[in-house]
Every structure is written in structure tokens, then in C-alpha cells.
Amino acid sequence: MKKRISVLLLIGILSVGQATQAQPNLIESLMKANPAWFGKVLRNPARYEVQILYTQINRDKNNKPIYKDFTYRVNPQAYFNPASAVKLPLSLLALEKMHQANLLGVDKYTRMGTQATYKCQKNVAGNKPNDPQYPCLARYVERMMLVSDNDAYSRVFEYLGSQYMQQRLAQRGYPNMRILRRFDDECDSVTNRHTNAVVFYNNQLEPIHYQPARYDPFPFRFPLGKVKQGRGYLKKGRLVRRPLDVTYSNYLSLSDLHQIMKSVMFPEAVPAPYRFDLSWQDYRFLQKALGSYPREGVMTSYKPQKKYDTWKKYLFYGRKNIRPYPHIRIFNIVGWWAGYLVDSAYIVDYKNGVEFFLSALIYTNKNQVLDYKFEYLTDGFPFLGRLGQTIYRYERRRKKPRLPNLSQFKYWK
Numbered sequence: 001m002k003k004r005i006s007v008l009l010l011i012g013i014l015s016v017g018q019a020t021q022a023q024p025n026l027i028e029s030l031m032k033a034n035p036a037w038f039g040k041v042l043r044n045p046a047r048y049e050v051q052i053l054y055t056q057i058n059r060d061k062n063n064k065p066i067y068k069d070f071t072y073r074v075n076p077q078a079y080f081n082p083a084s085a086v087k088l089p090l091s092l093l094a095l096e097k098m099h100q101a102n103l104l105g106v107d108k109y110t111r112m113g114t115q116a117t118y119k120c121q122k123n124v125a126g127n128k129p130n131d132p133q134y135p136c137l138a139r140y141v142e143r144m145m146l147v148s149d150n151d152a153y154s155r156v157f158e159y160l161g162s163q164y165m166q167q168r169l170a171q172r173g174y175p176n177m178r179i180l181r182r183f184d185d186e187c188d189s190v191t192n193r194h195t196n197a198v199v200f201y202n203n204q205l206e207p208i209h210y211q212p213a214r215y216d217p218f219p220f221r222f223p224l225g226k227v228k229q230g231r232g233y234l235k236k237g238r239l240v241r242r243p244l245d246v247t248y249s250n251y252l253s254l255s256d257l258h259q260i261m262k263s264v265m266f267p268e269a270v271p272a273p274y275r276f277d278l279s280w281q282d283y284r285f286l287q288k289a290l291g292s293y294p295r296e297g298v299m300t301s302y303k304p305q306k307k308y309d310t311w312k313k314y315l316f317y318g319r320k321n322i323r324p325y326p327h328i329r330i331f332n333i334v335g336w337w338a339g340y341l342v343d344s345a346y347i348v349d350y351k352n353g354v355e356f357f358l359s360a361l362i363y364t365n366k367n368q369v370l371d372y373k374f375e376y377l378t379d380g381f382p383f384l385g386r387l388g389q390t391i392y393r394y395e396r397r398r399k400k401p402r403l404p405n406l407s408q409f410k411y412w413k
Contacts, residue, residue, distance in 0.1 A: 025070075025072060026054075026070045027052050027054055027070055027071070027072040027391075028042075028072055030390050030391070030394055031387070031390065034386075034390065037382075037386040037390070038383070038386065038387075040379070041362070041379070041383055045073060047363075047366075048362050048363055048364070048379070048383075049078065049080065049340075049361065049362070049363035050072070050073055050360070050361065050362050050363075050383075051072070051073050051074050051075065051078070051080075051254045051360065051361040052071065052072040052073070052074070052358075052359070052360045052361075052387065053069065053070075053071055053074060053254060053255065053258040053357070053358070053359040053360075054069070054070045054071075054072075054356065054357070054358050054391055055067050055068065055069050055070070055258070055262070055356060055357035055358075056068040056069075056070070056356060056395075056398070057355050057356055057357070057404070058400055058401055058402075059400075059401070059402055059403075059404045059405075061402070063404065063405045064268075064269070065266050065269055065404075067262070067269075074254060074255060076176070076253040076254075076255050076256075077224065079224055079227050079229070079246070079251070080254075080340050080342065080361055080363065081229070081246060081249055081250070081251075081335075081337045081338060081340050082250055082251065082252050082257065082335045082340075082342060083250075083335030083336055083337035083340065083342070084144075084148040084150075084153070084183075084333070084334060084335040084336070085252065085257055085333050085334065085335035085342050085344065086153075086179050086250045086252060086335070087144040087145070087148065087153050087333060088145075088257070088260055088261070088264065088290075088333040088344075089169065089174070089177065089179065089252070089260050090144075090153065090156055090157065090160070090165070090179055091141045091144060091145070091156065091286060092260070092263075092264065092276045092278070092286070093160055093164075093165055093168055093169070093276075094137055094140075094141065094156045094159055094160055095108065095137070095141065095276075095278050095282045095285075095286065096168070096276050096277050096278055097159075097160060097164070097168075098137060099277060099278055099279055099282060100277055103200075103209050104208075105200075105202055105208050105209075106200045106208065106209050108136065108137040108138040108141070108282070108285070109136050109137075109138050110136055110137075110200050110201070110202075110208075111126040111127065111134050111135065111136055111200065111201040111202075111203075111205070112126050112135050112136045112137060112140075112155075112159070112198060112199075112200055112201075113125050113126025113127060113135065113198070113199045113200075113201065114126075114135075114155055114158055114159075114196040114197070114198055114199075115196055115197040115198075115199065115213070116196060117194070117196055117197055117213040118191065118194040118196075118213065119187075119191050119194070120182075120184060120186040120187040120188075120191045121158075121191075121194070121196050122154075122196075124155060126199060126200070126201050127199075127201045127205040127207075129205060133300065135155065136299075137156065137159070138285065138299055139152070139299040139300055140152035140153075140155055140156050141156070141285075141286065141289060142289045142297055142298065142299045142300060143297075143299075143300055144156075145286070145289035145290050145292070145333070146289060146292060146293075146294045146296075146297050146300070146302065146307075147294050147302060147307050147311065147312070148312060148334065148335075150183040153182070153183055154182040154183055154184055157179070157181075157182050157195070158182070158195045158196040158198065159195075159198050159211070160195075161195045161214050161216055162179065162180050162181075162192065162193060162195075162216050162220070163193075163214075163216035163218070163220075165179045166178065166179075166180075166220050171273075172274050172275075172276060173259075173273075173274040174252070174256050174259075174260075175223075176223035176251070176252075176253065176256070177251065177252045177253075177256050178220060178222065178223070178249075178250055178251040178252070179250050180192060180219075180220065180248060180249070180250055181248070181249065181250060189219065189248035193215060193216040193217070193219070194213070194214075194215050195213060195214050195215075195216075196213055197210065197211060197212055197213040198210075198211040199211075219248070222247045222248070222251065223251065224251070225247075226245075226247050227245075227246050227247050228243035228244060228245050228246065228247075229243055229244045229246045229338065229370070230243055230244055230338070230365070230368050230369055230370045231243060231367075231368040231369055232368075232369045232370065232371070233338075233369070233370035233371070234370060234371055234372070239369070239371065244370055254342065254344075254359055254360075254361050257333075257342070257344045257359055258344055258357065258359040260344075261331075261332075261333070261344045261345070261346060261357060261359065262346075262357060263275065263276060264283070264286060264287060264290070264331075265287060265331060265346045265357075265409075267283055284411075287331060287409065287411070288411040290331040290332060290333065290346075291329045291330065291331040291332075291409070291411065292411075292412075293309040293310075293311075293324070294306075294307035294308075294309070294311055295307075295309070296412070308321045309323070309324050310322055310324055312332070312334045313330045313332060313345075314332075314334055314341065314343040314381060314384040314385060314388075315330065315332060315343045315345045315347070315358055315360060315384050315385070315387065315388035316328070316330055316345075316347065316385060316388040316389060316392065317385055318381040318382050318384060318385030318386075319376075319377070319381040319385075320385070325349075327349055327350050327351035327352070328347070328348065328349050328350075329347075329348045329350070329409065329412070330345050330346075330347050330348075330388075331345065331346040331347075331348070331409070332344060332345035332346070333345075336376065336380075338365060338370045338374070339363050339364045339365025339370075339374040339375070339376075339380075340361065340362075340363050340364075340365075341361070341362050341363075341364065341376060341380040341381070341384060342359075342360070342361045343359070343360060343384055344357075344358075344359035345357070345358050345359070345388070347388065347391075347392060348406055348409055349392070349396075350406050350410060352396060353400075353403035353404055353406070354392065354395045354396060355395075355404055355406065356391060356392075356395050358387070358388060358391055360383075360384055360387055362379070362380050362383050362384065364376055364378075364379045364380040
């Protein structure tokens, strides 16, 4: 009798598993419903290395978010180069470090200079008189969020140092994330472990805090082991016919990036040990920078002729220079390198009470050679724009227990 019951239980478990497997993938179903938009990618998703994470948000009676996640081909063990997407965790770590240091007279708006003390480093004076664009952490973070500024990224990287970042990321629940290099081709895996001295100045241009130059002696193990990319690459204009070693490059998984975006927009929904320690003013500053158009910068604004509103809002507008919908805001971070395109976004429609998280990755390098002949315009940007619009339209139709109060994210009139 016991044996018969065990067999029945096993059959029941297998039946549940089969029923679960038989359920259609929501993201895939939405894409299949529009073959004109997605047929090319769906016919060969492996070639495009597509990964998608979509989070529905429902609100409880106290307006707290309740998440429901959907995935398509997500694989944390599959390498991709995040490029500028690492600027979001970098900014979180920098704001957290400054908040926790609590140095007298030093905050994110304090003048900040960096001193070259080793090969490949750059001097940036923080005490120039009559300098309306003086360097400071707030300006660097805003520039990264608005236009993905690489120089700003490198200066903040130097303020933190790779060893500090890896330790803090592990403590926050991201042990496999790697931020190991500046965005400067002159720096290698050794020189990136040397970071500049950093000096903070008061408004009288007097130094008030000095952070000495550092060397991080121990390279961090790459979570995926030794990784090589492509069939060849360009070096100083010449084609090298062998894969590029990317073992010492920056790395994060799409899942980690998606979670980072959640933690920025809803820090109260993250368990305390894994929540970044920022002041509420810092969170609001970072959120606004993520959602602003380049012309809306507070510390630095950019002319629309050079950086148009939809410059980096891929997961809705692709890369089209068009007027954005006034009732929709996209809080996002993007990255692109060697054919990879990644975007992680929290998309809000204030008028219709729509909100959702969406992160997506696509690889557009058919010949597998890192020669800058990538299919960004024909395949990459159109895919991301259509994906965001498809999920948005689904969210417009989806019935929710209650509409969200989105007033906390209304940073613009």
C-alpha cells in the first residue's frame, strides 16, 4: 500500500511539473503575436543571445509594490559585456560611500579633484577659480545617467577602487558582479588596480579632505572562468584574427542589473541587509537623473541638437529622435559594446496608471568579429523599442487590483 501511494505521489509530482512546463512563456507569446516585429529574432534567438526580464507590479492597499517576474532565455552563466550598464551600481556605491563616510564639509556637491599618481591616470583639478562646471560626485553621477558619460565613470571608479567595489557588491548580494576597469583603452588589468588620489575642496578652494592613492594587489576571480569573445578584433586599426580575451572586463548578469534597478526605484522593498545605504535625498537625486532627458540636467544640461530627449531610452523609442510622450517616463540605464545592447528600465505612465520593470539584452554581431560593423540600427535598437512598446500595450490592458499612486516619481511638471 505504501509503495502504491509513493508511486501515485510521484505521478502527481510529474504531472504538476509537466503542466508547469506546458504553460506558455508570456514574453515569448507576446512577441510571437507580432511576427512582423519579432519574427527575425524569434527564428534564431540563440544567435542574438536574447535575454529578457519583465516584472509586473501590483500595489497593496498601502501602495506598496508586489512583484511578479517573467523571464525569457535568462542565463546568468552566459557572458555579455555590460558596457555602460555598470554605471548604475557604480553610482550607488559612490553615493553610499560618501553617505557612510559622513565627512565634515563633504557631500556629493563638494568640489572633487583627482591627481595622477600612476600610469594611464589623469589629473582633474577640483580647485579652479570661477569654474561653473567644477567636478563633483553629483555632476559625475548625473552625467553618467543622462548621457552615459565615460569620463565621469572613470573618475568615480577612481574614487571607489575595484577592491572596495567588489567587497561592497558582495555584501549587497551581488558576489559575481565585477567592476574592474576604467573606460580608458590605455589602462590594462594591472593599471586599473591603481587608483588616483582624490582631494575635496571647500568653496574657498582650500583642501578639506585627502584620500590617498591606492593599489588593490589581488585581482578578483572572474565568475565565468576564462572567457574569450568573437573570432577576431581590431587593435589600432588592424584586424587580429583571434578571439579577444575579456576575462578581466567588467561583468554583471541581466538578473543582477534588473534587481539593481528595482533596488533604486523601490529601496523600501529590498531586505535591509541588501539595501544600499543612501539617504532619501540621494535616492531621489539618482531616480530623477535616471528619468531625466539630457536637457533636464540640474548640474549639467545638454542641448537637444546634440543629445535629444530619446537619446538613451531604447526600451520604448529605440534610437529614434522623436518627441517623447509627455505622460510617460523611462528611468533606465543602458550599455552597448561590440554588438551587445542592454537596457534596464522602470517605465511609468502617469496618466493611465501603468508601471513595470523591463530589462533586455540582444547581441547584433553576425560575423563575430569585433570590427564595429554591428547591426545596432537594423536589429538591435528596433528590437528593444518594439519590445518595450509591446509590454507597455499589454500592461495597458492588464487588469490590476488597484491603480498605483505614482506621485513619488513625478519629478517634472
